[in-house]
Amino acid sequence: MDEDLDLINRTVAGERAAFNELVIKYQKPLYSLLFRMVSNHDDAADLLQKALVKAFIGLGSFQQRASFKTWLYQIAINLAKNAYRDRGKAKYVSIDDVTISRDPRTLDALIQKEDRLLLRNALIGLPEKQRLTVMLRVQEGKKFEEIAEIMGCSLGTAKANYHHGVQKLKTLMG
Amino acid sequence: MCTDITIKELLAPYQEQKLDKPEQSLVKSHLASCEDCRLELFLIRMMAEEPVPDPGDAFWAAMPGYAYRAVQELRSEQKLIRINWLLDRATLPRWALVSATMVTVLALSWLLARSVPEMLPSQGYEFAEEIMSADPVQVAELSRDELMTLDSWAGTALVSIARETNQASGSVPDSDIYEDVAELNAGEGDQLLQMIDQHSKEVSS
Numbered sequence: 001m002d003e004d005l006d007l008i009n010r011t012v013a014g015e016r017a018a019f020n021e022l023v024i025k026y027q028k029p030l031y032s033l034l035f036r037m038v039s040n041h042d043d044a045a046d047l048l049q050k051a052l053v054k055a056f057i058g059l060g061s062f063q064q065r066a067s068f069k070t071w072l073y074q075i076a077i078n079l080a081k082n083a084y085r086d087r088g089k090a091k092y093v094s095i096d097d098v099t100i101s102r103d104p105r106t107l108d109a110l111i112q113k114e115d116r117l118l119l120r121n122a123l124i125g126l127p128e129k130q131r132l133t134v135m136l137r138v139q140e141g142k143k144f145e146e147i148a149e150i151m152g153c154s155l156g157t158a159k160a161n162y163h164h165g166v167q168k169l170k171t172l173m174g
Numbered sequence: 175m176c177t178d179i180t181i182k183e184l185l186a187p188y189q190e191q192k193l194d195k196p197e198q199s200l201v202k203s204h205l206a207s208c209e210d211c212r213l214e215l216f217l218i219r220m221m222a223e224e225p226v227p228d229p230g231d232a233f234w235a236a237m238p239g240y241a242y243r244a245v246q247e248l249r250s251e252q253k254l255i256r257i258n259w260l261l262d263r264a265t266l267p268r269w270a271l272v273s274a275t276m277v278t279v280l281a282l283s284w285l286l287a288r289s290v291p292e293m294l295p296s297q298g299y300e301f302a303e304e305i306m307s308a309d310p311v312q313v314a315e316l317s318r319d320e321l322m323t324l325d326s327w328a329g330t331a332l333v334s335i336a337r338e339t340n341q342a343s344g345s346v347p348d349s350d351i352y353e354d355v356a357e358l359n360a361g362e363g364d365q366l367l368q369m370i371d372q373h374s375k376e377v378s379s
Contacts, residue, residue, distance in 0.1 A: 053244045
């Protein structure tokens with residue numbers, strides 16, 4: 001965090017090397033998150049550049065309430081959400097309205113199938129907040145406190161979104 | 175379906191091997207008897223292992239440069255937008271310019287219309303009309319003061335009139351005669367006029 005602050009101050013002062021160092025430090029985790037959100041390289045690369053530019057343009061007003069990494073994640077997630085909405089890609093299954101009447105399928109059947117495509121489709125089928133929360137928790141290894149900060153919600157809401165999301169995934173994978 | 179939230183919240187860090195020993199043992203013993211949590215752990219593992227393709231070293235190496243250039247371009251655009259914004263604020267709206275022009279034209283017109291009558295010599299016209307309508311004056315009837323006034327007027331006006339007449343006719347003015355005429359008093363003036371009349375009659379007869 002202190003290292004980030006030093007790099008941020010030097011970047012704001014116009015030091016190109018500090019700018020490069022910050023980009024190199026965060027470009028891979030950001031790309032990974034964005035790729036998982038949009039499922040293709042071109043969009044993920046475009047959103048990565050946009051997120052970096054947006055972050056560095058607003059770097060002078062970065063208020064350090066959250067860590068720089070959390071702030072970057074917030075920017076990237078918001079850009080990806082907007083891109084999804086603009087392109088009409090948010091084809092969510094209205095799973096909230098579906099009554100889950102049967103038990104999730106058995107572990108053995110799931111292990112036998114191990115269908116990654118099905119998993120991706122199931123993730124896309126989750127409501128946005130649940131999908132993002134599950135991705136941040138499982139795929140990005142974020143703690144619930146960090147997720148709450150990134151998503152701008154309470155700790156309880158972050159945990160609830162996670163549990164509901166995982167339950168629905170199990171149902172959709174069935 | 176398992177409802178043990180504590181265990182479920184520990185499944186992701188268990189998969190990441192981030193739990194301490196007691197928590198690890200707790201999750202392990204729970205998984206041995208709970209198929210729902212085993213299923214959930216399997217899903218978590220699948221998602222965590224979901225591969226993200228590496229775009230390659232060239233992509234990573236180029237990104238700082240791309241981002242830096244994009245930031246510089248955006249900053250330039252923002253400066254331009256700020257300048258345009260200031261210009262927009264500094265320039266009056268079109269309706270204000272039109273109104274100001276109309277007010278200026280009206281004010282100038284009003285000033286010109288007011289100043290024209292003042293420039294006309296109205297008093298001069300009245301004076302001229304008064305002269306034209308007056309009865310002819312007999313020199314003999316004039317009082318001494320009036321004759322003195324006439325004398326002083328003749329001393330200047332007659333000389334200048336005679337000069338202008340001579341200039342117009344091309345003759346050379348005789349300055350001595352005019353100076354003498356100018357020095358005559360009223361009586362001498364009358365005498366001179368009678369002499370001129372008599373001379374004219376003699377010439378005509």
